[in-house]
Amino acid sequence: MKKLVRDLLRSNWFQRAVGSLTAVLLRLVWRTNRFSFDPPDVYEIVEPLMPAIFAFWHGQHFLTPFVKTKDLHRVKVLISRHRDGEFNAIAAERLGIGTIRGSGDHGSAFHRKGGVGAFREMVRALEEGYNVASTADVPKRSRVAGLGIIMLARESGRPIMPFAMVTSRYWRLKNWDQTTINLPFGRGALVGGEIIMVPPDADAEKMEELRARLEATLNDVMVRAYAQVGRPEGAPHG
Numbered sequence: 001m002k003k004l005v006r007d008l009l010r011s012n013w014f015q016r017a018v019g020s021l022t023a024v025l026l027r028l029v030w031r032t033n034r035f036s037f038d039p040p041d042v043y044e045i046v047e048p049l050m051p052a053i054f055a056f057w058h059g060q061h062f063l064t065p066f067v068k069t070k071d072l073h074r075v076k077v078l079i080s081r082h083r084d085g086e087f088n089a090i091a092a093e094r095l096g097i098g099t100i101r102g103s104g105d106h107g108s109a110f111h112r113k114g115g116v117g118a119f120r121e122m123v124r125a126l127e128e129g130y131n132v133a134s135t136a137d138v139p140k141r142s143r144v145a146g147l148g149i150i151m152l153a154r155e156s157g158r159p160i161m162p163f164a165m166v167t168s169r170y171w172r173l174k175n176w177d178q179t180t181i182n183l184p185f186g187r188g189a190l191v192g193g194e195i196i197m198v199p200p201d202a203d204a205e206k207m208e209e210l211r212a213r214l215e216a217t218l219n220d221v222m223v224r225a226y227a228q229v230g231r232p233e234g235a236p237h238g
Helices: 002-010 012-032 042-049 083-094 115-127 148-156 204-228
Strands: 034-038 053-056 075-079 098-101 131-135 160-167 170-172 180-182 187-192
Touching: 012 083, 034 042, 034 204, 042 187, 053 148, 053 204, 075 083, 075 115, 083 098, 098 115, 115 131, 115 148, 131 148, 148 160, 148 204, 160 180, 160 204, 187 204
Parallel strands: 034 187, 053 131, 053 160, 075 098, 075 131
Antiparallel strands: 160 187, 170 180
């Protein structure tokens, strides 16, 4: 039985069906929630700085494709090569977002998970004018920012835009990243944080300072976003 289930989850037709259905449901969530933006002119602030690196927490990724609101907002998102990543990649592509497959983890599994190739592809995408969206925390260490995005910003010279997108109605899974499944017919908020620039000559001390700033900013925008939709208790904790 376990083998049958495993084979089903790995089958191309099943993954495409789930990914396509996920895209349909996410469009419903986006269209039926009344979204507010903080700051109200967040796109006017960010657009002149594009291409940018959009950073968010693991488990808060389902609404990320809707950061793109105009055709000029060309975006690629980093998605893991794990089986669950296949569903997310198909859904993102159905929603008009390009994908980069690999890991943002710069720990011991970096090479094994395709991190080096993914990093180079993200740098190349930014050079070609694409915005790049990626989770900031290291896998299995929720709400702890890794150095991956800081390294990407140093290498590419592009700014980091930390943000959170939440809805007032949701289900939350009891897994390591407290994955939030957004639901329709409520309120939504997109909150942008302090834009972070990484100098090309940043040393280890400066990199750690900016990593800590990114972590604090992402926690702040998450708390602010849930407060704006009337769910101050909703912000997941690390």
